[in-house]
Amino acid sequence: MPTARRRRRLPDEVRRAVVRAVLCLAFTLVGIVVATLSSYADSWLMTPALMAMGVGVFGTMWCLLEILISRQVAAQRMRAPNSASPMAGSRAPARPVPPAPRAPLPGPGAQQAYPPQPYPPQPYPPQPYPPQGQRPQGYPPPAGPPYPGGPAPRQAGLTTR
Incomplete structure (x- = not known):
């Protein structure tokens, strides 16, 4: 009959x-019970019990997260290179792995894995540009006099007399 493995003791933290x-x-469960019973009795204790229950749920989640983190920290400490016991799982330094050789690039006459697909050229209709100083059709008229014939725009900090 095989013997069961004995579980290790958890670290103190x-x-x-x-x-x-x-x-x-346990605090959260007591808050749930008190909130339930006080809601049946229409008691004033329902509000503090609900607040205690909410704090308890938050605290329980915090504690569960703390358990996960402390277990990870303890496991890393056990596997550390200079841990207290030399047989606790320390590993020999890994040898560097040389990079794999790369295949040469195909030459100009080599067959490609995915040949380029011929796309028919798309004819673009010619876009006539309007003469200088005119706007194309469909644009609203300018708000003021055009720049070449009208007054020059004012620049900040410069005064003209």
Whole structure:
């Protein structure tokens, strides 16, 4: 009959995080029960119980996240190169892997994997440009006198006399 593997003891910081999570979950469950019973009795305790329940849900999620983080930190500490026990899982330094050789680029006469697709040329209709100083059709007329024949625009900081 095979023997069951014995589980390792959790590190202290993980156990403390688990205890905090259990206490916070118990606090939340008590808040839920008090809120339910006080809602049946139309008691004034319903508002504080609902607030305690909300804080408890937030705290429980925080504690669960803390458990995950502390487990990761403890696992990294166990696998560290200079950990307390040499057989705790430290690894030998990895050898650098040489890059794989690249295939040469195809020459000018080589067959390509995807030959270029011939696209028929699209005829563009000629766009006649209007003569200088005129606007094309469809544009609104300019708001003032045109620049070449009208007054020059004023520049900031310059005065003319």
